[in-house]
Amino acid sequence: MCNWTGIRCSHNLQRVVALDLTDMDLQGVISPALGNLTALVELYLSFNQLHGSIPDELGKLTGLKFLLFPQNYFTGTIPPSLKNLSILMHLDLSENNLHGPIPPEIGMLIQLRCLYLYDNQFSGNIPSSIGNLSQLVVLQLLRNSLTGPITPEIGTLTKLQELKLFQNQLLGSISPEIGSLTQLKQLNLFENQLSGNIPNSLGNCSKMELLDLRKNQLSGTVPTELGNLVLVKKIILEYNQLVSSSNIPLPFLIALTNCSQLEFIKMSYNNLSGVLPRSIGHLSSKLSILDFGNNQIRGNIPQQITNLTNLTYLNIRNNLLSGYLPSGLKRFYKFERLDLSGNNIGGGLQEEIGKMKSLGELEVSWNNLSGTIPGSLGRLQQLRRLFCTTTISQERYLLVCRNVQT
Structure with a gap:
């Protein structure tokens, strides 16, 4: 045998x-x-x-x-x-x-x-x-x-590297004891019914690479201690009830400039109401996705955002942003999707947008833009979706659309 x-x-x-x-x-x-x-x-x-x-x-x-x-x-x-x-x-x-x-x-x-x-x-x-x-x-x-809470006894598992409890019906708050898991690399708690604050103690998990808490009922502010997660690659907190003080730069975003490996930040569908800090340009050079859609973020889009040259997706739709589009958009040569719709952005679309050669989706509708759509958009061979509510001539619009491969 x-x-x-x-x-x-x-x-x-x-x-x-x-x-x-x-x-x-x-x-x-x-x-x-x-x-x-x-x-x-x-x-x-x-x-x-x-x-x-x-x-x-x-x-x-x-x-x-x-x-x-x-x-x-x-x-x-x-x-x-x-x-x-x-x-x-x-x-x-x-x-x-x-x-x-x-x-x-x-x-x-x-x-x-x-x-x-x-x-x-x-x-x-x-x-x-x-x-x-x-x-x-x-x-x-x-x-x-x-169901029920995440038992705090999990905090005694000091060798734990992966904790995945997502897509259950767990209730209650995230136990501060999770901050004792200093070897933790992945924390996935998304799609539960968790409430309360994100514990500051998560900042002790300095080996964390993935933090995914989306689609819960978390409230309070995003702790600045997340800036201690120097190895983190993905932070996903969308679809919660997180808040921030209005009219001041988002403190947690400033703290995240310490995270040199960061690739994803997803914060859409919360109640954030601060402004984007100028230090946004000091976020990780590896950042590819920055998503703050459907919040209440105010102020201008900082010029420094154009330093994030590896971005492929920027979503700031449905906020309260004003001012003008920053110059230097041609630096976003890897951009695949840009969504700024549903704000109060004024001015016009620059010709340099036509140099964003990877752009597949451009959405700037429901703003205060004026002028014409630049003909340089006709050089964007990857463009599939173009949403612009602005004053343009029909002839100019047809010229652009004839060149775009839809």
Whole structure:
């Protein structure tokens, strides 16, 4: 049997220590007889079409370190007998049809490094016993039906690098204890029902690369402590109820000039009412997306914004901006989409817009622009969408549209 496909045996006693039947197009249910393979260290049944429940007999495999069953059709609950797998390091039951609560016995797997339970139908609270998993590096419970608060005991998992709880129904505030996760690289809590402030303690997570809190009910100001996340690449806080003081430069945006790796800032659909600071030009040279649409931002667009020459997308639509378009737009040679519609911007469109050769969408409608659409727009071979409400001659407009590849 040690020569059979998917089986690996020990060298001396010729006992089965690994069973790997990944992507074998297997169907049916798991035989409880698997529980008799008491020397088993690794069990992989990933990417098959197995169904039925996970048998209690697997709790006999006390030497198991890797248990991976993702992408099957398993139903039922997580059997409490799995608490006996005291040296288990990797548990992956993701992308199945498992339901019920996450059993508190999960906290007895104290050697666990990776826990993947995403894309199931788990409900109820995140058990506080999860705080016992002191070796945990990855925790992914996303896309379930979990409710209740994010248990503060998660803050004791000081080795955690990935925390993904998005697309659940979690309530309450983001616990300040999360700031104790100094090794955290990814925090994904989007599409829940979280409320309250973003804790200042997140600034302690200096290794953070991705912070995604969008589509919650978060309020208060954006903490300037986010400027301590010197390795962060993406900050996504859109679709919340965040605010700022009106008529002063956005403090958190000034703080983010410390973040030299920053690529995305998405803050649309909040209640921000400050002004864009001149220091916006000192944001990361790697910044490609800057999205502040649908807020209440006032004042002018700072001239310094043209220093962000790697921008591909700028969205400041539906704010209260005034003044004129900054000169030097030709520096945005990587621009793919520019949306300034729904403001009070005056003046005209400069000819240099025609040098933004990658531009695919230009939206400047519902402003106070005047004059003609520059003929240089006809050189924008990537342009697909052009929305301009301004006083122009029909002949001039047709000349532009004839040259644009739509």
